[in-house]
Amino acid sequence: MAQKNAPTKQNTTGSGKMIAIGGAKGGIGKSLFVANLGVFLSQMGKRTVVVDLDLGGANLHLFMGVWSLTHRIDDFLTLKVPTITDIMTPTKYGPALIGGGGGKLGAANIHFSRKLKLLRALKTIDADYVILDLGGNTTYNILDFYLAADQGFVLTTCEPASYLDAYGFIKMSLHRKLTRLFAAESTYRQFRDFEVEQLIKGFIFSNTSTNSRHMSDLVEQMERSKPAHHRLIKELLAGFRPATVVTMFDAQDKVNELVSRMKKVSEKMLSIDLKYFGCVPFEKQIQKSANDLVPSVAKEPDGVFAKALRRIVLKMEMA
Numbered sequence: 001m002a003q004k005n006a007p008t009k010q011n012t013t014g015s016g017k018m019i020a021i022g023g024a025k026g027g028i029g030k031s032l033f034v035a036n037l038g039v040f041l042s043q044m045g046k047r048t049v050v051v052d053l054d055l056g057g058a059n060l061h062l063f064m065g066v067w068s069l070t071h072r073i074d075d076f077l078t079l080k081v082p083t084i085t086d087i088m089t090p091t092k093y094g095p096a097l098i099g100g101g102g103g104k105l106g107a108a109n110i111h112f113s114r115k116l117k118l119l120r121a122l123k124t125i126d127a128d129y130v131i132l133d134l135g136g137n138t139t140y141n142i143l144d145f146y147l148a149a150d151q152g153f154v155l156t157t158c159e160p161a162s163y164l165d166a167y168g169f170i171k172m173s174l175h176r177k178l179t180r181l182f183a184a185e186s187t188y189r190q191f192r193d194f195e196v197e198q199l200i201k202g203f204i205f206s207n208t209s210t211n212s213r214h215m216s217d218l219v220e221q222m223e224r225s226k227p228a229h230h231r232l233i234k235e236l237l238a239g240f241r242p243a244t245v246v247t248m249f250d251a252q253d254k255v256n257e258l259v260s261r262m263k264k265v266s267e268k269m270l271s272i273d274l275k276y277f278g279c280v281p282f283e284k285q286i287q288k289s290a291n292d293l294v295p296s297v298a299k300e301p302d303g304v305f306a307k308a309l310r311r312i313v314l315k316m317e318m319a
């Protein structure tokens, strides 16, 4: 059916949007969300690719109704195949799939240039949307994909273990962004300054679970001792705009309370404006679809999941 919307197998420069889905660990609906968002965008006529970058539990293919993969990310990383399009699998629900698993991306010693190669290749895919399922990982390799995306989503449920984890994900990715302030991919690389790097390192290392420091401390410190670079940090913070999506909720007031708390904490501790794009309820029908390995929005294009995604995509497009 929606096969016609599958991206063409050619290696042109992609002009689409890269979306990365990260957040809390453990069965909160991230992969299900990626699969359904992919199918939903495809139903809108957008050429979409979903990519499984979950190091621990690569199973996105199952949610896309694909039982076994002929190719995966590792085949590209190990040069078994020459181009990223060689590892794309068509699916019957519209999006093309790049399946994960195998572990090379998670290997601590993966060569930096190889990770960059994958990232660059993902950015050249000729599609309207490339959606990355990052799992709940916070390794540098994964955070770098998150930071390279045009829009980052952070998923959480209303449970404390989940939202604390999601907040941790946001904080770690912001720290990673700070440490890459002058790195090769940064627009600020020509302003590289040793003292600023030391200030940032000092701030991050002294920021532990028992001693949580306010980002405003670093901003003030920069204002005092490195006024010329102060603007860069302010810009970096203003440009860091993750968006939360609450999954599997049972009561709307709990969602509102959680979102308002997460926004407040992010502003107070991290000096960032955390966006909120929407929520997906816990629904027996969604769970059943997940069990049947048929994306919910394919089964019910006007169902609860599709309605939730309509609002989320609208918010994303307005952001």
Ligand SMILES: Nc1ncnc2c1ncn2[C@@H]1O[C@H](COP(=O)(O)OP(=O)(O)O)[C@@H](O)[C@H]1O
Pocket (backbone or CB within 6 Å): 025, 026, 027, 028, 029, 030, 031, 032, 033, 135, 247, 248, 249, 280, 281, 282, 283, 284, 286, 287, 290, 291
């Ligand atoms: N909105 C929802 N309503 C009902 N069940 C859900 C919902 N979202 C996720 N689930 C259930 O949670 C399971 C785990 O989801 P999954 O996407 O694999 O989580 P993650 O990728 O975060 O580990 C799904 O197989 C499904 O049974």
Ligand SMILES: [Mg+2]
Pocket (backbone or CB within 6 Å): 030, 031, 032, 054, 057, 059, 135
């Ligand atoms: Mg998953």
